[in-house]
Amino acid sequence: xxxxxxxxxxxxxxxxxxxxxxxxxxxxxxxxxxxxxxxxxxxxxxxxxxxxxxxxxxxxxxxxxxxxxxxxxxxxxxxxxxxxxxxxxxxxxxxxxxxxxxxxxxxxxxxxxxxxxxxxxxxxxxxxxxxxxxxxxxxxxxxxxxxxxxxxxxxxxxxxxxxxxxxxxxxx
Numbered sequence: 001x002x003x004x005x006x007x008x009x010x011x012x013x014x015x016x017x018x019x020x021x022x023x024x025x026x027x028x029x030x031x032x033x034x035x036x037x038x039x040x041x042x043x044x045x046x047x048x049x050x051x052x053x054x055x056x057x058x059x060x061x062x063x064x065x066x067x068x069x070x071x072x073x074x075x076x077x078x079x080x081x082x083x084x085x086x087x088x089x090x091x092x093x094x095x096x097x098x099x100x101x102x103x104x105x106x107x108x109x110x111x112x113x114x115x116x117x118x119x120x121x122x123x124x125x126x127x128x129x130x131x132x133x134x135x136x137x138x139x140x141x142x143x144x145x146x147x148x149x150x151x152x153x154x155x156x157x158x159x160x161x162x163x164x165x166x167x168x169x170x171x172x
Contacts, residue, residue, distance in 0.1 A: 059154075092166025095159050099152040104167060110144015112171070120171035128168070135164045 096104070096114070103111040112119035123131060136157050138148035149155045150163075 089162075089166060089169075091159055092162035092164075095152075095155060095163035096166050099150045099155065100163050100167065103150070109146075110141070111146070114167055115170050117171055120168065124168055124172065128165070131164050131168065132161045135160050 101114070103109060104114045107113045107116075107119075112123060134146055136149060139146040149160050
């Protein structure tokens with residue numbers, strides 16, 4: 001067989017394969033088509049999602065506080081002012097135990113240890129507003145760093161302030 005004859009038969013084979021591919025592609029498009037979305041398919045998808053949804057949910061960090069109306073808070077503040085102060089102390093201790101303790105119990109990353117008067121004195125001297133701001137927004141200092149909200153981004157600003165107040169009250 002000469003080179004010319006070989007190239008002629010090889011080119012014919014390539015053309016035949018391309019034509020077969022095009023025909024198969026067209027037939028597949030006709031047979032398969034685009035699936036139409038029906039109400040039944042959507043209902044089936046919802047049923048499947050309902051069956052495979054998680055049974056429970058795990059929340060790490062502070063538990064959500066129950067909501068009380070503002071009028072109720074005002075009445076409670078007027079009647080029992082010391083109870084709310086004790087509640088803030090409890091909230092501060094709770095946040096400290098669940099979040100702050102990770103660093104402030106051992107002094108991780110330059111965190112002043114809980115109850116260490118010498119370490120807390122210069123920080124307390126800056127004022128409570130500064131301490132609250134650093135605890136909520138985070139702070140990078142020479143001695144170390146404080147991540148925003150101690151890394152618990154789900155904590156409310158008021159709860160973080162209560163935790164700071166709790167630590168400061170035990171470090172004076």
